[in-house]
Amino acid sequence: MNKDIVITSMAPEAEMKPYRIPQLAKPYTDYDMIQRHTELPPFPDGRGHLLYIFLSYGSPAGIKGGELFTLVTGLVQLGLDTHECIDQVQNEPGGDPMRSRQLKVLAGDYFSSWFYHLLAKREQIEMVGILSTAIADLNVMKAHLYSKMKGMFLSAEQYLRHTVQLNMRLFLSFTPMIEESLAELWEKLLSEFSQYETVLLELRRGGDPVNAMEGYCYWKVLESATEDERRLLLEQELDHKDWKKLKMKYKCDSLLTDKLHGSIRSIQGLLQGVKEENLYAELSAALDRLLQHMKISGQAAVEG
Numbered sequence: 001m002n003k004d005i006v007i008t009s010m011a012p013e014a015e016m017k018p019y020r021i022p023q024l025a026k027p028y029t030d031y032d033m034i035q036r037h038t039e040l041p042p043f044p045d046g047r048g049h050l051l052y053i054f055l056s057y058g059s060p061a062g063i064k065g066g067e068l069f070t071l072v073t074g075l076v077q078l079g080l081d082t083h084e085c086i087d088q089v090q091n092e093p094g095g096d097p098m099r100s101r102q103l104k105v106l107a108g109d110y111f112s113s114w115f116y117h118l119l120a121k122r123e124q125i126e127m128v129g130i131l132s133t134a135i136a137d138l139n140v141m142k143a144h145l146y147s148k149m150k151g152m153f154l155s156a157e158q159y160l161r162h163t164v165q166l167n168m169r170l171f172l173s174f175t176p177m178i179e180e181s182l183a184e185l186w187e188k189l190l191s192e193f194s195q196y197e198t199v200l201l202e203l204r205r206g207g208d209p210v211n212a213m214e215g216y217c218y219w220k221v222l223e224s225a226t227e228d229e230r231r232l233l234l235e236q237e238l239d240h241k242d243w244k245k246l247k248m249k250y251k252c253d254s255l256l257t258d259k260l261h262g263s264i265r266s267i268q269g270l271l272q273g274v275k276e277e278n279l280y281a282e283l284s285a286a287l288d289r290l291l292q293h294m295k296i297s298g299q300a301a302v303e304g
Contacts, residue, residue: 016056021048021070028075028114034107038100041081046193047171048074049286054178054186057279072115073170079112134173141166149214156220167194188270196263200294203256209243217252224250
């Protein structure tokens with residue numbers, strides 16, 4: 001593979017619509033009952049934006065269903081992510097952990113179910129099969145990760161690498177639809193966008209000891225903690241103040257923030273090889289949107 005990827009021309013759809021997937025997803029995700037009593041993970045906006053761009057610019061004839069494919073992939077990913085955070089219910093809206101868990105189960109099933117309905121309605125049966133296969137593969141990957149976690153055979157860096165790969169899986173299923181000359185750029189950018197969104201979520205979940213369980217900060221602390229610290233962590237006897245001290249001692253947030261900076265630098269480096277003006281503009285807008293989401297999430301702005 002070439003280290004430097006230089007893209008000079010391609011054939012986008014005649015009129016590429018502005019990226020509006022999060023707005024299209026709202027009728028399927030915004031429900032008062034859910035918002036009042038539980039908290040949902042973020043919509044995979046960065047990966048979705050990237051997929052939409054490459055389906056529009058990077059397919060031989062232009063994928064006419066690019067917007068639909070991006071929407072349903074985002075909904076499936078949101079459903080899977082919602083199931084993943086069923087046990088992370090501390091300090092959520094409504095104050096009823098049991099109700100929050102039940103709503104997460106139902107919401108995850110509901111979001112995931114839309115991919116079949118929306119694709120079948122447009123007679124995209126082949127895509128139903130492609131995404132179904134990707135979901136099955138992803139579940140196998142998760143099972144392998146959970147096995148390592150249960151056996152405590154996992155470092156923080158291994159956990160993060162596996163999680164990034166999980167967060168890429170659904171989107172990678174579209175690689176065969178992307179023009180061969182763009183496939184390498186697509187996969188490298190997807191890896192960095194996925195790492196960025198994953199790390200941002202790890203920073204967010206690391207705010208309290210309950211949500212942080214079995215996340216990056218948890219595994220990082222376990223690697224270096226004293227025997228007493230390990231015992232408190234494993235027995236879940238840490239209060240918020242003690243957990244914050246441990247995170248600071250082992251520089252968890254600093255390490256994650258450094259990874260955000262690294263992803264941004266890598267994305268900017270990859271974009272420097274894109275010479276086609278329209279594609280460069282679209283990808284730059286996707287990067288700007290990533291940075292804006294980080295500001296909204298309450299983290300400090302990352303500069304390249």
